[in-house]
Structure formats: structure tokens, C-alpha cells
Amino acid sequence: MKPLPILFVLLSGCFALTGQNILLFPKESVTDYVILKPTVEQALKQLTVCLRSYTDLHREHSLFSLATPGSDNAFLIFLQPPKSCNVYINQEEFIFEVDPEVLDWKQTCVAWDSETGLLQLWINGRRYPRRVTTSRSPIGPQMSLILGQEQDSFGGKFEAGQSFVGEMSDVNMWDHVLFTKTISNSYLYESGNIFSWTNGTKEIRGGVMALKN
Template identity: 55%
Template sequence: MVFPKATKTDYVTLRPKEKTLTKISVCLRSYTELTREHSLFSMAKHNFHNAFLIYPNPSGCLCISINNENIYYKVDPESLKWKHTCVTWNSKTGLLQLWINGKRYPRRVTKTRVPLTPPVSVILGQEQDKFGGSFDLNQSFVGEITDVNIWNYVLSPAMVMAYFADYYTISGNIYSWVRKKYTVTGQVSILQNQYYRK
């Protein structure tokens, strides 16, 4: 998926299986020249607009929001290459894990223990300030996103490393990239059968 410019009108809505998530793993690959903060993955519920948000700042910080609780990581500064990001969370323990390009950052524990319950709105390219909308141009993503998958369990380190090492995708059981259940709004381009090098 190619997001060509900063806008409030270009985004992709994913259609994951409707299921209560006590555990979740989200993995995706992205490529951008942005030097400002932006949203990579935005899941909203009616009572939490940042139910599950992956929000990097290329200056060396990445924010993960779970049920509007913000957890900040100091990460390696953004470089111009494909970036593989995986985030896992267990609502029962609060254990949050971030992996970028095969490197696991220090584990954190969230205060929130509220499972992610349907209905949810899952959007790529924009950050939701309310369920399904209220976008800010200055938070929009510009670049490429591929291989987005969601699981209802915590991926093991071996699975994350396998996902990072291979050009193909380990399909998610809540949302699978290969099944292509999404809706495009605006000028997002979908490239079929394109391959890239890490």
C-alpha cells in the first residue's frame, strides 16, 4: 500500500474478525522518509480512540497506546530502509513487547487490563481521534505499508524472528494480509505482486 502524500482523506480500513482480544500481536512492514511523528496502525473502540496504536517519531521515540495509556520507547533513529515492527500485549498480565527489525526492546507492563472488545475500527495511514475518523494531516503516514497481520495470541520470539527473516508473511488469524479484507479511501495505491528487499 502506497500512501503518496500528507492528507486527512487517504487511509485504509481493515476488516479483522470481530472477537474479544485478551491477547494481541500486530506485525507490519513499513517504509517512509517522514521526519515527523505519524501513525502506523490505529485501532479504536467507542470508549478508547487509542485502543491499540503504534505511533513512531523518527527522531528516536515510539509510542504504543493501549486503551489510551501511552507507553514510550526510546528506539534506534529512523533510517531509510524497510522497517519491520511487531507489538504484542497480554491484557491479563499487562505485558507489552516491542520488536523492530528483529530487536526486542525492554518489556513494559501496562496499568490497563481491559481486553480489546468489538466493535473496533482499524485504520492504516491515519490516527483516529474518534471511532473511525477525526484525522489530523500532521499525524498521517506517507510511504509504504505491507504485510499487516493480527493474531489473538502473543507471538513467541522465534515466530517474530521468522517473520522478520522471511520475505513472505506468517498469516494472522484475526487479520491476514493475504486475504486482503480492507477498504481503500482516497488516493492510496495498492501494488499487486510487488517484492522488495529489506
């Protein structure tokens, strides 16, 4: 008999991973999340984060949470379905009215430049009207990056009602702003230079599962 393909699943606990294709967050909780380990040597004056997600949640939830010791929402991508994507930079909130959610994989990219304050959001290659932040302070270098939960303190203090339930993949982070043409066509960009989904270290906590396509 020809062997069936096997999904590689990690049960609860803490594991360091590289190269996993999809992370599955199976349930609402405060225990299921993933820690990313970026390579950051100095505070970020620019950044771009891109990720893909798939969920049928109808409540608010966090996609990407970056906290520093002095700022729990130093950089946060927070969705409020069906039509709001909230982005925080150094505690400052910006609400983008976006196309209604559909049940499919979605690519979200956010870019920010501290010198100009320019904040940009793309969803599925479409850029929404740009905003300008008041803050010009670089982010980091000490930081806590969490997928699946929203940090209310550095590295913790989660709320189950803000947790992500669904699938996530292709999380990359750069220390510069990607060109619009590059973001609009995800095949054009290379892995993030400070966090790479292919090679970056991820620590799984709780019941999150790492799956191969």
C-alpha cells in the same frame, strides 16, 4: 515488443481488496487511509500486530490505529522520528526509545497480554525492554482499524500532520502473543488469524494506491 510489467493502481474512492502486496500513501492528508476488516467475535485478551513500512518522514505519524467506541487509542502504534515509538493500550501511552530511523523497509511488531499487562515491541527482529500496562481490560470486540491515519474518534477525526506518507505491507494481526523466536524471523510466522494481509479485506480511501511487487 515484450509487454512491460504493469503496476495495479487504484485511484481515489472506496475499494474492497484482498491480496495486495504494497499500499502506497502518496501525500499528507486527512483523506488517504485504509480500513482493515478483522474477524473478531469477542474482545481480545491478547493480540500481536506485525507490519512492514517504508518512509522518509521526519515528523510524527501513525502506523496502525485501532479505536473502539469508548477508546480512540485502544491500540495505537505511533512513531516520533528519529528515535521514539509510542504504543498506546486502552489510552495508556508507552514511549520506547528505539534505534534511529534509516531509509529502508522496517518491520514493526507489538504484542500485548491483558492478563499480565505485558507489552512488547520488536523492530526488525530486535525486542526492546518490555513494559507492563496498568489496564487489564480486553480490547473490542467492536473496533475500527485504520492504516495511514490516527483516529481521534471512532473511525475518524484525523489530522494531516499525523498521517503516514510512504509504503506499507505485510500487516497481520493475531488474537495471541507470538513467540519471540517467531517474530525475530518473519519467515516463521503464518498469516494473522484475525487479519491476514494475503486474504483480509482492505478498503482503500482517498488517493492510496495498491501496488503489486
